[in-house]
Amino acid sequence: MSVDWFGILLLLGGFLGLMLIRVPIAFALGLASLATAMHLGLPLLLVAQRMINGLNSFTFLAVPFFILVGNIMTEGGISDRLVRLADVLVGRLRGGLAQGNIVASSMFGGISGSSVADVASIGSFLIPAMTKEGYPPGYSVSVTITSSVQGVLIPPSQNMIFYALAAGGLPISTLFMAGYIPGFLLGGSLMLICAVMARRCNHPKGRRYNRHEALMALFDAAIGLFTIVIIIGGILTGIFTATESAAIAVVYALLVTVFWYRTIDYRAMSRIFATTLTTLAMVTAIIMTSSVFGFLLSYLRIPTLLAEGIFFISDNKIFVLLAINVLLLILGMLMDMGVLILLLTPILLPIVTKVGVDPIHFGVMMILNLGIGLCTPPVGTSLIIGCGIARIRMGRAVKQMWPFYLAMLVVLLMVTYIPALTMTLPAMMQ
Template sequence: MSEQAIGISLLLGSFLGLLFIRIPIALALGLSSVLTAVYLGMPLMMIGQKMANSMFSFTFLAVPFFILMGNLMTEGGIADRLIRFADVLVGRVRGGLAQGNVVASALIGGISGSAVADVASIGSFMIPAMRQRGYTSEYAVAVTVTSAVQGILIPPSQNMIYYALAAGGLPLTSLFIAGYVPGILLGVALMGLCWWMAVRHNHPRGESYDLRSGLAVMAQASIGLFTMVIIIGGILAGIFTATESAAVALVYALFVTLFVYRSMNAQQVRRVISGTLKSLSVVSAIIMTSSAFGFLLSYLQVPAMLSDGILGISSNPIIILLLLNLLLLALGLIMDMGVLILIVTPILLPIATSIGVDPIHFGIIMMLNLGIGLCTPPVGLSLMVGCGIGRVSIERTIGTMIPFYLVMIAVLMLVTFVPSISLGLGNLLK
């Protein structure tokens, strides 16, 4: 075997082997990178520099701001207010509680930026409520888990920030704008499925509000929703960069939870900050070690080899896009989304751009593919959290989720082959 082949085998084999014995992902990435660098005779200082340089990014500063803002708003009671607001909007239709679940996921996703956080916050309230209204636990979990994927597409999405970093510094504003229409399209499609299921199974109508109480609920929710106005409005108006908007939105979220909603005290804020720092330490470690891992993949020419292999199968852009989707869906079944974005983007993005796919468009394709992976076994974290809240097994839930998977795949195909769904809003605003 050549040195290149041995290096690739050592890098990928040691990484997968470490994961198999349940070594944390960040440590597995780092150890496999060091082992491969030693074999190739590289100075370890070079690996250290690659890891350190991954942290020197103005775009990365948005990550801690957005995560802390989302945690504050979720812990501060914004989830309950947005759920009631969603119920005001669509609760009176048949299957209104399921419809409200989808709308609430879109609203909370526009604040938390995390599908798993959406499932945890919405699911803890909506899954028991849906059970009480006569829905099955499996159906309640399916609606909650799949609708939470909107949080990956609708800004501010933490995973879009990871993609911007891994793609070499794409404009975060363009990525954020590109996610709106696909995210709304996914929500509308899931609401259509919920309506069809409600008619078929005679699901109950939700709660109706009179004008006065409905306006009161909307006023309470609008205070929290103004966070989205700060983020997107500030960016589009040219007042803030994406990172600056995250910092301003964080200050606003802190003010709302402490002085408007008065749902948190100083001690609770300290607890949220402490938990956020723990999460950030894990995120930072993964970004640093995946940077070294990606550098070695590039050094060993793995992206070029994979590109030649895929392009050797067909030169038809439609076939290549289908193959990329299948690959991303398969990878989403077995690995965490954030890690995949950081590792796979430098490999697959050049293939996509070689057939004329815009990097922003490909980012949305990747987000939706890997978002579906969060809803699928064996490692779908959103699915695990939802089943844990609903106290139902994954095996029992999968059968109920099949129609939801089909709808999500249909939306994925539309987003893949109709680029204007992702790029049209950005082009219009330009």
């Protein structure tokens, strides 16, 4: 079968060209796909059907609920309580505020499922607090944004749902369980870096809490953290599906924030729903257009051509995974994480399965890899938000970040080449 190189150029070149002139991603995907379909002589009805098929999934119904529950808990002040609990647990150590930042991110990430939400909420008061305690602003930003990557690994993660959709409907519960060990391994490695830096730079210790204060902080935070129990417990026990668990978690989050914490009123609710609808509209448009784009990638045999090119160099599993990691790290610096998951999964998944990599393992590897991209210039969203909160230039933060980058890359290599880190918990579920 001959290769339509002009069609490939029109699809990929058109998309990249539109991105360069700052056309919104959903429109860039749609216009490039439409032009390519017309070139190939495909009926436009097929394009419309593919767009609808991208949303015609029960798994997709979980997306709006996960976005909504994250927004409710963020607006409802759960992050304040998690930071206090983290300070109770590790604040008395040298460099305790930095350690508490990482612990709080691991807990908050399990509620919001978003690195960006983590930085925007926890970072909004922890970055200034760390700076006030004498930590360099660049260091404060580095700790906050790198620890926020736990949010894309520790369930429930919105990006894992996107991967499950792009991979053809993988079980979300299995993906969720696969992210726990890598997520906590990442947090542990960052805490080790903070411990070393605290001794070298003589970072301050935090205050000690008495037993009553500690129990009150634990109880107050536990009420919000029970949201995670509802989502994960419901899925693992088989009582609820992922969508049903997310919907019940929304109801619980509303009850907690409105009646217990009393931090949400009618005005806050309007902001929450407006933010959720805006995010959902953007996500929906990208999923629809990326579905057509992915179909055309397959129609033009681009995954096959890429696989042949890689295997022509070497079919060694170690090399293939290393090459894919390098590709993802580069692209993660340039494009949004969710878009890359939707676009690259149909291309790369057939390649890794040929060398014996489980789709669940690859999903966690890909999400961690692209999570690092959220912390790297020039378009790392978490990095931009963190620098905006600290009011410093991006270069100043990046200079302080190299030990944390190194720790994240080591964890990425461990996740890539030690499948047991991702597959042990899912295997225990079966």
